[in-house]
Amino acid sequence: MKLSENTPRIHVGTYGMYNNGSLYGKWFDLSDYSDAEEFIKDCYEYHRNEFLPELMFQDWENIPDSLISESSLHENAFKYFEAISEMDDDNAEAFQIYCTQIVNWPYNGNDLSETLEGFQESYQGYFGKRNDPKTDFAYQYLEDTGLLSGAPEILERYFDYEAYGRDLFLEGYSEYEGYVFIDQ
Template identity: 65%
Template structure:
């Protein structure tokens, strides 16, 4: 985990208690557990006063919605937390965006390793600092990295329309979400 302040946690009650008008439960810090099985065992142990408790995840923090619902936590959640815990915050944010809005993991059926590899191939970086237009910033970087204007006389280079070029790049081939740029393939 990156730090305890951003650590994933879930408030776990039961449907039985909820149906009886009680929100009794406990916050469980997921960073204390190795895997889903260990976490669920602790939840059932906490609610041992009920016969066959049906767990209800009433609230959660720092867990992407694609990994959790009111009644389940995805089996790959702990592997996801481990992978993002090794990333800096900017990259972890980009990976969450990629999983949620671009490549729809885990519903796409990919293994986490395949999803990470696909993300690394697609992610171009963060270009949204200081309130700048991320698409325009990326267009400048793209032109520089590819040498698109190398060999063009500097008197002509200043007439290149970066805004139009950025628009074209992001119409077909690239996407931008919250300053993060991804190649669309």
């Protein structure tokens, strides 16, 4: 797993300490572990001074809420982290949006490889750098498809890219925070 500012981390304490008024715990960088078993083992080792510690995930960073709760980490979390570690930051963020807002992975029953394949087919790119992602996507779409390539230049100047972009997203495409996906 690559180490970056987006590395998944969890602050792990215990319910016993919390119930006694303490937030004592440690931040664990998940890039240091190959799987959940190794991570959990290290958490118990850290809290070895407590009799039968019940681990409590008090805070986390760069982990989708669908993969973690106060008391558990989803069994596919490390597979997810491995997949996004091979992506650049924009693709990793788009993949997180795809998983959580579009296909509801891991709860949709698909395995990660199917989800990655669907993402690669659906994801069109990030268009949130300027004003309106839908209009920016319309410009790119028209250039890629060549729909106006045979039209006279005077007609191209009067083409309403904003309206065309809006129409594309009525049926066929979705935009989330500047990231554009083909509807499936």
